[in-house]
Amino acid sequence: xxxxxxxxxxxxxxxxxxxxxxxxxxxxxxxxxxxxxxxxxxxxxxxxxxxxxxxxxxxxxxxxxxxxxxxxxxxxxxxxxxxxxxxxxxxxxxxxxxxxxxxxxxxxxxxxxxxxxxxxxxxxxxxxxxxxxxxxxxxxxxxxxxxxxxxxxxxxxxxxxxxxxxxxxxxxxxxxxxxxxxxxxxxxxxxxxxxxxxxxxxxxxxxxxxxxxxxxxxxxxxxxxxxxxxxxxxxxxxxxxxxxxxxxxxxxxxxxxxxxxxxxxxxxxxxxxxxxxxxxxxxxxxxxxxxxxxxxxxxxxxxxxxxxxxxxxxxxxxxxxxxxxxxxxxxxxxxxxxxxxxxxxxxxxxxxxxxxxxxxxxxxxxxxxxxxxxxxxxxxxxxxxxxxxx
Ligand SMILES: *Cc1c(COP(=O)(O)O)cnc(C)c1O
Numbered sequence: 001x002x003x004x005x006x007x008x009x010x011x012x013x014x015x016x017x018x019x020x021x022x023x024x025x026x027x028x029x030x031x032x033x034x035x036x037x038x039x040x041x042x043x044x045x046x047x048x049x050x051x052x053x054x055x056x057x058x059x060x061x062x063x064x065x066x067x068x069x070x071x072x073x074x075x076x077x078x079x080x081x082x083x084x085x086x087x088x089x090x091x092x093x094x095x096x097x098x099x100x101x102x103x104x105x106x107x108x109x110x111x112x113x114x115x116x117x118x119x120x121x122x123x124x125x126x127x128x129x130x131x132x133x134x135x136x137x138x139x140x141x142x143x144x145x146x147x148x149x150x151x152x153x154x155x156x157x158x159x160x161x162x163x164x165x166x167x168x169x170x171x172x173x174x175x176x177x178x179x180x181x182x183x184x185x186x187x188x189x190x191x192x193x194x195x196x197x198x199x200x201x202x203x204x205x206x207x208x209x210x211x212x213x214x215x216x217x218x219x220x221x222x223x224x225x226x227x228x229x230x231x232x233x234x235x236x237x238x239x240x241x242x243x244x245x246x247x248x249x250x251x252x253x254x255x256x257x258x259x260x261x262x263x264x265x266x267x268x269x270x271x272x273x274x275x276x277x278x279x280x281x282x283x284x285x286x287x288x289x290x291x292x293x294x295x296x297x298x299x300x301x302x303x304x305x306x307x308x309x310x311x312x313x314x315x316x317x318x319x320x321x322x323x324x325x326x327x328x329x330x331x332x333x334x335x336x337x338x339x340x341x342x343x344x345x346x347x348x349x350x351x352x353x354x355x356x357x358x359x360x361x362x363x364x365x366x367x368x369x370x371x372x373x374x375x376x377x378x379x380x381x382x383x384x385x386x387x388x389x390x
Pocket of ligand 1: 016075153204215216
């Protein structure tokens with residue numbers, strides 16, 4: 001192809017992962033071959049690495065209003081979620097065995113809960129409304145004297161719905177039950193302050209905010225009682241043994257500093273692109289529906305259903321045009337079957353099958369959005385026509 005516009009690919013799947021920002025990459029580079037020390041070593045190489053790690057810890061803590069000592073670096077948000085669920089159970093089993101969560105959590109929470117359930121832990125998965133919001137009153141009603149943890153995500157990765165975490169945090173505090181939130185989709189994208197949300201645990205991941213893959217963090221409020229997942233050298237206050245991923249953590253810190261600087265600008269940009277997408281696609285495609293909440297929603301999340309247009313077919317056609325979107329979560333791309341999130345919203349089956357998630361990012365242009373708005377209606381018509389012969 002000779003047309004430049006057609007040969008340059010368009011990435012609209014930032015909820016799955018983001019590119020590493022060039023500033024982040026530059027910050028990480030020295031920590032591979034030059035400043036390669038083990039932060040646990042007491043010589044100058046070790047100290048240099050340790051300093052860099054502590055700088056990042058300070059930046060991450062400052063972003064959410066936490067103390068540096070409350071930040072535990074992990075390999076991923078998946079690990080953070082596993083750590084908090086399994087670690088609280090291991091620590092508080094004497095007090096109770098009940099965990100409260102919702103039907104639309106990330107698989108790393110729901111599958112960990114299923115694992116714990118086979119081990120005798122009682123799990124309550126609260127229903128959400130048709131926009132994907134959990135009612136704090138339902139949370140309060142479901143608390144029992146045996147409840148040891150409430151885990152509700154801050155924003156959903158598929159449909160973008162933002163949960164009333166501050167209200168849930170207040171209820172947890174009132175009933176003396178620790179509250180965890182998976183804030184992967186909001187950390188670095190929206191203001192997230194642990195004291196305003198009144199949460200005791202919070203998970204985040206660097207690769208969702210222009211940092212490297214394979215680095216995450218768990219915020220553990222001072223005094224939080226939790227057992228580690230990994231035992232060994234007792235790094236991270238004994239909460240996560242293993243030699244630290246120094247370059248990754250440096251990248252995480254750099255990504256957080258960038259996010260802090262550009263957050264407001266990014267919210268404005270992504271909100272504008274989202275509204276443009278929703279309006280453009282709704283006008284151009286007959287029978288199109290927005291999933292998730294119209295207002296309590298991530299600035300950069302568009303999730304729509306086009307009934308009678310198979311999602312996977314739309315994705316393939318878009319990919320051929322050089323446009324990358326998703327049907328929902330990156331995880332459900334490999335494990336087929338309808339999305340547990342859309343199922344929980346009680347969206348009709350034809351809507352689930354024909355759904356598309358479009359998540360622009362910091363570098364997305366209006367031109368790219370307009371290209372999708374011009375290409376997708378043609379694709380939907382084509383896919384719908386194909387399916388009529390089935
Ligand atoms: C991406 C994501 C995760 C998993 O993060 P990893 O660091 O890739 O393990 C967990 N929760 C939510 C909401 C996510 O979007």
